[in-house]
Amino acid sequence: MRKINFKNIKLAITAIAIMGVASSCDVTDLSPANLIPDEEAFGTAARVESVVLGVYESAQAGFYLGVVQRGYPFGAANVQQGDMRGEDMYNDQLFYEITYVANHTPFSANNNGMWISIYRMVNRANIVLENLETALQAGVINQQQRDVLRGEMLFMRALGHHELLVHFARPYMDNPGSLGVPYRTVAINDVPLVAENEAVGRTTVADDYAQLLADLNEAEGLLPLERNFSRVRRGAVIGLKSRVLLHMGNWQGVVDELNKLTGTYGLTDSPVTPFRNWNSPENIFSFVHTAESNAGVNGALPAMYGNPARGARGLVKVSPLIWRSEFWHPEDLRRSELTDRNAGGIYSFKYTDVVTRTDPNPILRFSEVVLNAAEAHARLGNSAQAIELLNSVRDRALPASIPSFTAGDFANTDALLTAIFNERRIEFLAEGRRWADIHRLSGEGLMDGIPLKATSRSITSLDFYTTDREIPTDHALPYTDTRFVWPIPQEEILNNSTAPIEQNPGY
């Protein structure tokens, strides 16, 4: 028998120890604690619902300069950009200067932010749309659940693309054959899909509007009528369709859409109510905010538009141009109740929760559908109906002593239309709707681009509102100017290694 060698024992022990270590120590089989893999995200009905809520989240909290902030696209930025492109709200600080004076470029942040954050939301919606069918087949959700969720996602997709068309393409009523935007309908959730879909170019404006209507028409048939205003319901789809049809000049369509909503929605007695009671029958759809989820101090509407005397930042004021305009009646409740002032000027008071910033962002109000229809009636020659609808919005803001409009107030249809357009400016002041009107009306030839605005950073005192002090003006932009439509972000063109889309002319 061999002698046991002590040294060999040590060697053996070491070897065994090391082998034991090697086999017992697996530190690389880990998975992220904060990511649910694609294949599990639609595994239960609750998760499907969560992913849908994630689409809402991307609508209110998208990327601006690479960071989720400032309420892009529909948390606040759609309102601010829409207002700052127009003349009725006034830019007092650097924040919105580029938009206000139209110095945007293919690399400036605001226009890029809208493009990037909208398409991010659209892709989230497309991912849901694709996976709903799988979840339905797998029995995770039933047909009814699938229909409602599909309707919501189609609405989101349409809302996003319409906002893009209004900013990045020429108006439908000018030339439906002009360059539209890529209409994304395919979910991009795998590496090979990138190259395939890079090749999808800019369709025409007409193609895009056709797809918008296709999405909305399908959604209309899928969604329930009754639901909370913070989720997409049938009314929201109809309201958006009314807007889209207005941009297309489909006047009868606009009238028809109003008729679908009447009875379900209505105008409140006071124009103030929709901003104090968000659950009013006038609110068709809003993106809601909470203390934990809002556009933040650098984006939220109450922060940016509110009066500094109430703790807001007041970077944007009501323009003295509209404040001193003749068409805004001095006794209008929307002056006294929905604005606020300090020594520096007059501010919107539609959004009031300065500290906690929970005001929802109104996307569709019934008054818009009403005024859309008023305009459509006027175009169709139905002045009586047009005036009746216009009065329904206007009269509630005025004392009983002020007479309603009558046919005698308008020399012709153009005068009636002007009154409707002006009413829209007052009614939707600080709601971001002004740009869309400038866009479509310029395309139609009723406006020539962006009118003169109060010069940026020049309205330093209340005097400009309350006295006849001259208002400095600047920043008008004719419709023909290159800058009337925003440029396609340079990343969109540079990062496309397959088939870069065409830049808007002049950039």
Place this chain on the structure above:
Amino acid sequence: MKKVLLVVALMTMTAVSLFAQSRTISGKVTSPEEPEGIPGVNVVVKGTTIGTVTDFDGNYSLSVPEGRNVLVFSFVGFLTREMTIGNNSVINVVLQPDLKTLGEVVVVGYGTQERRDITGSVTSIDNRAIENLVTPSFESQLAGRAPGVQITTPNGTLGAAPIIRIRGVNSITGSASPLIVIDGVPVVDADRSAVNASNPLANINPADIESFEVLKDGSATAIFGSRAANGVILITTKRGSSGKAQVNYNTAIGFNEAQNRFDLLNGDDFVTIANERRANANQSPLANPSGINTDWQDLILRRGFTQQHNLSISGGSDATKYFFSMGFTEQESALDVNDLRRYTFRANVDHSVSKSFRIGTSLNYSFTEINGLNQGANSLSGVMLNATRALPNVSPFDPDNIAFDGFNVTPDGRTTGLGANLAGPDNNLPNIGFVLANNLFRNRVHRVLGNAYGELDIVKGLTARSMVGVDLTLADDFQSLDPRHGDGQSVNGSVFMAFNPVQRWNWQNTLNYQTIIADDHTLNVTLGMEYQYDNFYNFSASGNDFSDDFFRRDNLISGSFNNQFSGGGFAERGFDSYFSRVNYGYRGKYLLSFTLRNDGISDLARENQRGTFFGGSVGWRLSDEAFFNSNLISDFKVRASYAEVGNTEIGTFAAFGGFNPVLGGAGAGLGYNRIANRGLLWETSKKFNAGVDMTIGRVTLAADVFRNNIDGLILSAPTIPSLGVPGNSINQNIGAMFNEGIELRVMSNVINRGNFSWNTDFNISLLRNEVTNLVQPIVGTYNRTVEGGPIAQLYGVRWAGVNPNNGNPMYFNGDDIVQFNLVPGATGWRAFDPANPSDVSVGATGPTQDFLGNTLPTWWGGWNNNFTYGNWDLEVFLRFSGGNVIMNETMRGQLGQGFSNNHASVLNRWTESGQVTDIPKQYTGSDAVMWQTGTSNSRFVERGDFLRVQNIVLGYTVPAATLQSAFNGAISSARFFAQAQNPFLFTNYSGLDPESNVFAGQLSFGVDWNVTPIFRTFSVGLNVGF
């Protein structure tokens, strides 16, 4: 170092020959530094092959044949000594260290190697030059001391981490920072603070460090495999040696001050400029003279007090050696309220349980507190933006304004008081004095860095070692914003607190075999395995809308705020590796090294997570060849290496994708967060290096050329935004680039005469970076990275000057010049006709963009000079760098066209026809067109070349005799010193500092944007030994 020698010695056994007919001589071999005995010393009977080696305690016993009378004692690192035997039977020998080679045993990762045998590219830095400096963290002081290593302190805020690049930028979207290993354990290098900059390496007491080894080429780093792409810095802390306990106390006291500040408009000039700017745009004046001339920089800058104290005790017996230290430092930066306090404790113990079994520990605990501030380049309360924009004709103070503590603030708290002006500063800038006095940003870090090892000699030359290391960071944040004014006003006060720990454990097991075969062949084989696991987690709580400001000063106090928020996160990473290294040498002349390593990392998908990396190098010591016969050249070695290594810092779970939780207004949901790419593979670097080491007379020289090809870069490859891909990018293996360069280091003892000596140490590095493959350009605001050029070139518009005729700013559109017409009602781009400069009738499109220069320094280096004269010593350390350009965004902002203060150079603006200037006619609100904000602009692109006098240190060592008579032996050594750190800067750069950099990432580099001023430090100190 001694410890290292001992280990090496144990491995170096030679055969013992025995002869009859002899006498036995025994004795002990010691050295002044190792009085307990040197193991492994060769003892040979001169003229024979008879010999032995000393045992663990330095004892030997040897039979010497008749007729032989001389013993030769030799050991690496010591001068060989011959002893005549005579009639003695006991011969004890004290070997003197060979200063030429001693200290050149270097730590190379999982072991050590003799400097003379190294075939890779390794630079050692002795900590003695650094440990007395006043510095927030050690690595900032390594700048300029090693060729190939670039270390940039990007701003002057204490807590800001220096940017470290070894041989350039070696990854595009992964980390480009080196691996840092302390006493064998890779440390976590992650800033865990959410409220201010908190450099994790600032938790280490620089005085505890013995030496640094910088591993640069593929061969030297290959043993670190996948973590080696960006080089490795190995740090060895101090350890005890046997002998009487030595107590050392070091201190330094001094101050920090801003090296430079901006020359801004005074109040009176501001009024002129501001009103002229508005008048030119047909707008009413807003500014009124007040006789007040405020330099708001006075409110943010100060002379900050700094002190540091370090006490250490070291010593040991034959079996047990210890080093204990305590350190305290308090540093106030040149920025008001920004300071750092650090308390450190270290215990390093080594113990020999038996002759073949050793254990030991290294343990470091530190507590670091940093009080920071808002330094956001574009934040209204960001100190630099604010102090350079605030209106100078307004006083910061208003003693009657009790509601705002005597600061000048409007009654509604929205902005700084208007003074005589009709409007406040743009964007309602707050009063920075109030903000600094009331808003708090604090980060505290408890850090435990420790390891324990056991080492067992299994058979002669074969040693097994196991080491467990822990790196624990317990970081907590506190941020409090005042409800009255500044960033906290909009939310009526806020408090944010967070706890952000990181835990890492690392377990290494190695087997090392060293032997000498047939006297001529040295072989050193290392086999090992390593496991590492990191866990990052955090939670936070915050509140806003406070009932009373009283409650927000120290902590979250329950019930004092209306809105409550909380958050948290969790991430983990694992890493394992199996590795081997073989070093072979033939008579020290021919040297070979080969390394092979297989690594796995949890960031990649299971099926793709393993990578194999290898490296090899060869060396040839020509000076040992018989044919090499030079009296001048005493040492001449050539070496070459090639290796493939990887980069692990590619992002946690880089290959994974899916949906993450998102909280929207409509409820908590799931948002599509990242597209998975399970096919993601390792990013690999192929590194080639060739070098020579030479000693010519008194000059020692090391030169290297290298090329590093990086393939399959892990790129968060940009996708077009209209696809809506999360983050508009997908992690992909796309792209390739290389770095190539030359490094040279020359050291010499220039003069050594009488009691005067001058030692000099000079290094210079040249580097070229080029991206060789990229699918599409990577575009940033200022930078663009494209194929065929270096990473992160500046990209933007080309300035064509000011039209002397009308003061319009002009830019290039292709080869044409266009001007922006600054005339009210007629603004817009117009063609510029040099033949008819006043013509503004022809419309034009805006400027086009172009590449404006390389942002990476292409040459840099350092030059250190040490002079001693008697008891006096003087160090003068210079550092230089250049070849890069900087986008001076700070200056562009300071020439802004709003109602804000300006740089004083705005006084040169165009005012009359024919005036030639580089500042256009002032025109309010025209920043975007005049200066083309949002992209780089050649008007503000400047060269970044500089020469900096980094340190001047003057010391006086008290003569031992004086100490003896004064303190009767109680104090064994004393040295007084005075230090000036960063006293002089020579550059043409017009900003505060050419090393200022607002972005830390490698894709947006070379932008100076409202960066806090880098400071200089003056201090005096004392080193005492007891």
